[in-house]
Amino acid sequence: MSDQKLTEYVTLVSSDGFEFKILRSAACIAGAIKKALDPTYGFREGEQNSVTFASINGVVLEKVCEYLYYNQKHAKSKEVPDMEIPPELCLELLIAADYLDV
Amino acid sequence: MIAGRGRQRIRPPRRSVAGDDVDFEQTWTKISAAFTEIHTKNASRLSYEELYRLAYRVVLKKKGDELYKRVRQFEHNWLSTEVRSAIQALFSPNLLANTQGLGGTTANERRVAGERFLKGLKQAWTDHQVCMSMLADVLMYMDRVYCQDVRRLSIYTTAMLLFRDDILNSNTSEIDSRVVLALLNTVILDQIQMERDGDVIDKHLIKSCVYMLESLYDDEMESEDQRLYNVSFEHEFLATSSEFYRHESEFLLRDSDAGAYCKHASRRIYEEDERCRSTLAESTMPKIRKVVEDELIKNRIHELVEMESGVRFMIDNDRLDELNLIYDLNARVDDRKTELTRAIQKRIVDMGTDINNAAIAASQATPAAPAPEAGDKAKGPNQEKSLNQQTVAAIKWVEDVLQLKDKFDHIWKDSFQSDHSLQTAVTRSFADFINSPTFPRSSEYISLFIDENMKKGIKGKTEMEVDAVLDKAIILLRYVQDKDLFERYYKKHLCRRLLMNKSVSNEVEKQMISKMKIELGNNFTLKLEAMFKDMTISEELTSGFKKHVEGLGDKDPKRIELGINVLTSMTWPLESMGSGDDDENKRPKCNFPMALDRIKRGFEKYYNEKHSGRQLTWLANMGSADIKAVFPKVAQKDGSFKERRHDLNVSTYGMIILLLFNELPADQYMTFEEIHAQTNIPRNDLMRNLQSLAVAPKTRILIKEPMTKDVKSTDKFYFNEGFNGKFVKIRVGVVSTGNKVESDRERRETEKKNDDSRGFCIEAAVVRIMKQRKELAHQQLVLETLNQLAAQFKPEVTMIKKRIESLIEREYLERIEGARVDSYRYLA
Numbered sequence: 001m002s003d004q005k006l007t008e009y010v011t012l013v014s015s016d017g018f019e020f021k022i023l024r025s026a027a028c029i030a031g032a033i034k035k036a037l038d039p040t041y042g043f044r045e046g047e048q049n050s051v052t053f054a055s056i057n058g059v060v061l062e063k064v065c066e067y068l069y070y071n072q073k074h075a076k077s078k079e080v081p082d083m084e085i086p087p088e089l090c091l092e093l094l095i096a097a098d099y100l101d102v
Numbered sequence: 103m104i105a106g107r108g109r110q111r112i113r114p115p116r117r118s119v120a121g122d123d124v125d126f127e128q129t130w131t132k133i134s135a136a137f138t139e140i141h142t143k144n145a146s147r148l149s150y151e152e153l154y155r156l157a158y159r160v161v162l163k164k165k166g167d168e169l170y171k172r173v174r175q176f177e178h179n180w181l182s183t184e185v186r187s188a189i190q191a192l193f194s195p196n197l198l199a200n201t202q203g204l205g206g207t208t209a210n211e212r213r214v215a216g217e218r219f220l221k222g223l224k225q226a227w228t229d230h231q232v233c234m235s236m237l238a239d240v241l242m243y244m245d246r247v248y249c250q251d252v253r254r255l256s257i258y259t260t261a262m263l264l265f266r267d268d269i270l271n272s273n274t275s276e277i278d279s280r281v282v283l284a285l286l287n288t289v290i291l292d293q294i295q296m297e298r299d300g301d302v303i304d305k306h307l308i309k310s311c312v313y314m315l316e317s318l319y320d321d322e323m324e325s326e327d328q329r330l331y332n333v334s335f336e337h338e339f340l341a342t343s344s345e346f347y348r349h350e351s352e353f354l355l356r357d358s359d360a361g362a363y364c365k366h367a368s369r370r371i372y373e374e375d376e377r378c379r380s381t382l383a384e385s386t387m388p389k390i391r392k393v394v395e396d397e398l399i400k401n402r403i404h405e406l407v408e409m410e411s412g413v414r415f416m417i418d419n420d421r422l423d424e425l426n427l428i429y430d431l432n433a434r435v436d437d438r439k440t441e442l443t444r445a446i447q448k449r450i451v452d453m454g455t456d457i458n459n460a461a462i463a464a465s466q467a468t469p470a471a472p473a474p475e476a477g478d479k480a481k482g483p484n485q486e487k488s489l490n491q492q493t494v495a496a497i498k499w500v501e502d503v504l505q506l507k508d509k510f511d512h513i514w515k516d517s518f519q520s521d522h523s524l525q526t527a528v529t530r531s532f533a534d535f536i537n538s539p540t541f542p543r544s545s546e547y548i549s550l551f552i553d554e555n556m557k558k559g560i561k562g563k564t565e566m567e568v569d570a571v572l573d574k575a576i577i578l579l580r581y582v583q584d585k586d587l588f589e590r591y592y593k594k595h596l597c598r599r600l601l602m603n604k605s606v607s608n609e610v611e612k613q614m615i616s617k618m619k620i621e622l623g624n625n626f627t628l629k630l631e632a633m634f635k636d637m638t639i640s641e642e643l644t645s646g647f648k649k650h651v652e653g654l655g656d657k658d659p660k661r662i663e664l665g666i667n668v669l670t671s672m673t674w675p676l677e678s679m680g681s682g683d684d685d686e687n688k689r690p691k692c693n694f695p696m697a698l699d700r701i702k703r704g705f706e707k708y709y710n711e712k713h714s715g716r717q718l719t720w721l722a723n724m725g726s727a728d729i730k731a732v733f734p735k736v737a738q739k740d741g742s743f744k745e746r747r748h749d750l751n752v753s754t755y756g757m758i759i760l761l762l763f764n765e766l767p768a769d770q771y772m773t774f775e776e777i778h779a780q781t782n783i784p785r786n787d788l789m790r791n792l793q794s795l796a797v798a799p800k801t802r803i804l805i806k807e808p809m810t811k812d813v814k815s816t817d818k819f820y821f822n823e824g825f826n827g828k829f830v831k832i833r834v835g836v837v838s839t840g841n842k843v844e845s846d847r848e849r850r851e852t853e854k855k856n857d858d859s860r861g862f863c864i865e866a867a868v869v870r871i872m873k874q875r876k877e878l879a880h881q882q883l884v885l886e887t888l889n890q891l892a893a894q895f896k897p898e899v900t901m902i903k904k905r906i907e908s909l910i911e912r913e914y915l916e917r918i919e920g921a922r923v924d925s926y927r928y929l930a
Contacts, residue, residue: 035239036150040232043150051151099158101242 010037011050012065018058026068031101055099060092126165129156134176140236141180150240158243166248173241177261181268185226189269189282213296213303216289220307223286226269227314234261266318286311287338305381312382336386340393347397360406364427367398400435407445417449417513425517443524447531453506454535461499493550500551504574507532533581545588548578553595556611568610576617584895587856589626596630600637647708749831755783755791760803763821771818864897864905869914872928880924
C-alpha cells in the first residue's frame, strides 16, 4: 500500500512530546511498534514512520529505547551484562513492556 | 543508588492510563468505525497506536469478553451483508445453470463465467485475510491477554471460520439451496475438466482458491485431514477423476490400439502430477495418481495386455518403446508385474511351442516328401536322408530357440529396464517349453547343435565368434532339465567326433567342456574330461608303440602303421557305438587277416607290459584304415591303359573285406556267405560295408552280382578292376557315421538306458540321504532326493518310489513299523 521506501530510522514520540529516533530494526523488536509500522497495512504510523505513544512519558520511553538497543546488541551473545534499571521506574516500565509487547 | 535513598520507593504508575473509567460503548463506536475504514481500505487515516490503545484499555478494564463478541458480531455482519452480496453478484445465471448440469452453454462461456466467479471469490478472500490480519494486529493485546487466558481462538482464526460459515457455507441465492463451497468445487472441477480436454485455464487462479480451501478447516481442531480442501474438494476431485478416467479408458480401449493407449495413459499420469503441482495441492498427488493408475491401468491392464494390438503384437513387431511403456505402467500398479509377466511367458511358450512343432513337422514331413521321386531308390538312403533332414531340423530348432532368446533378451534389456523378476519369468518360460513333455528331444538337439558347430561351424571363425556360439549353447543348456540325458547325448557325439577326427579343433572342444564345468559342475564333465585324457594317452601309446616296433628292427616295407585309441570302457558310451542290439560281451570277434593279426598281438603285448591286468577289447567297427590300392591296367571307357593308384580310406571292416580280395584271383568271386564265414564280421555291419563298397556309385571297388541295391546273402562279389575314381584319395563312407538325429528305435533305447542310469542315480541319492539321516519320513525323503538331483534331472516321483521299494527289498532300508507317517530307517 505504501510505496515509499522503508527508512532506516523511525521516530518514537512520547506523551510529553520527546522524540526518539531509533533504528527501525531495533524498534521492531517491540511487537506493537512493529505492527504499527508494518507497511502492508498502511496505518498512519506506517506512512509517517513515526509512532506516538499517548500513554508513555519521555523518561520511560527513553528507557524503552535503551532496552531495545540493548536487546538488539546482545541478541546473539551469551553472557549478557545486566541492564541498569532505576527501581522507581520498574512498575511503569513493566506496564510499558506489556503494552508494547516487548 | 538504592542504598543511597535508604528507603525504596517505587513510583506508582500514573492513573491516567487505566485509571479513567473507560466508556465501553464510546470506545467501541470508535473501534468499529475504524474497522469499517479498514475494510474499505482507508487505513492510512487511522492511527494504529490509538486503536491499539483503545483495545488495550478495554481489555485492561476486563471488557475483553465483550470486545471479542462485538468484533465477531461485526465481522459476521460485514461478511454476510457486504461480501456475500458481492459474491452473489458474480453468479451469472448461466454459471448456475450449467453447474446444475444443464447443457447449452459453450465451454468457453462456461470458462469465462467460472473464472469470473473464482476471481471474485479469491478477491474476497484475500481482502478478508488482509483486513483480518490488520484487525488482529490492532487487537493484539486482546489476543495476547484475553484469548490466551480464557482459551479462545485468536480473533484471526475466528474470523477465518466466519468466512467459512458466512461465505462458503452460505446459500448461493435465496431460492437455491446449494452452498457456495459446493459451487466452488464444481467450478474448479469444471475448469480442470476443460484443461483435460485441452483448454488453457488460469492455473494460478485456481491455485489461490485451493490455497484458501487449504487454510480453512472443517472443525475447530485444525487437524491436517480436516482441511476444507481435504474434506470437501479433494474427495470430489478424486471421485470425478475416477469417473472420467473410467470412461476414457473404456473409450480408448475400444477405439485405439494398445500402444496408443499406453502412451496416452502415461501422458495422463504425467499431466495429473503436473496439475497437482501447478494447480492443486502437492498432497493430492499420490492420491490422484493412484486414481489414474487404478482406472487406466490396474483395472484395464488385463484387457490391455490381451488386446489384439497388445503385448503379443508388440513382441511380434519389436515395438520396444511400447513394451517399455506397458512395463512402466504395469510396474506402477503392481510390483510383480503379474499381467505383463503372464503375457510374456505365454508368448514365449507359444513361440517356443511353434518352434518345437516346426521342428517336429520338419522331421516328420521329410520322409513323406521325397517318397515319390525316391521311388527307385533303396530304402536305406531314403531313411538316411530323412535322418539328415531331421538333423537339419534339429539344428534349425536350436537356432530358432537362440534367436527367440536373443529377441527376448533384447526386449528385456531395452524395454523392461533389465527387471529382475521378468528375467526369471523369461527364463522359466524358456525352460518350460524346452522341457515341455510334448517335445522330448531338446537335449539331443542341443548336443547335435554343438556337434554341428564343432564339425564345421567353427571353421574360419574368430575366437570371439566361437566363444559366442559356445556361450549360446550353454545358455540353452541351462534351461534343460534333464541334464543327464544331455550328457549321454553329448558323450555319444563327442565320442564320434574324437574317434573319427571330425572335430575342427580340440582347443574348442576343451573350451566347451570347461564352460560346461562352470555351468554344471565338476561331476557333469568328469567323464567328458576322461575321454579327452584317453585320447591323449592313446596318442602317446601309439607313438610309443611305433618306436617300440622300430626298435625291434623289423624293417618290413609292408609294415602296417597302427594308430590306436585305448578307451576306458566306463567313460565311453561304447554301447551306443555298436550296431545296436548285440551286447558287448556277445559280440563275435571278427577274424583279422594275418598281417593285421600280427601287429594286433604285438600291440597287446606292448600294452600289457605297460599296464598289467587290463583287458583289451578290439572294436573293429569303429576303426578306419588307409589303404594304398593299385588297380591294374585295364581298358577304361576313355581308352587309357594306365595303372591307377588310389589311397582308399575305408572302415576297418571294409579293409578286411578288401584284403580278402587281395588274395583272390582277378576273375574269382566271393559270395556274401563266404565273406561272412571268413571274416566273422557281424552280418549287419558286413551288409552295410558291402553296400558302400559295391553299391555306392563313386566308391564301387567291388562289383556285385546281381546289380541290385540290396545286399543279399546269396550275392556274389568281384573285384572291380576297372574302377576309376576322380581323385587319388577316396573316402569310402560307411552308412551312418555322422552324428544324426536318432531314429525312433534308437531313441527309445537311449531313453531306456537313461532311465536305467537315472535309477542308479536315484538309489545313490536315497542311500546318501538315509545314511546321513538314519530315519526319515517318506515325503521328506522324496523331497530331498528331488533337491539333490535337481542339477542333473527331474525324476518322477513314481520312479523314486520304485527305487525305494527296491532298496527295501535289498535290505538297504526298512520301513519303520507303526510310525504315524510312512518312514524309513537306514540299515547299515
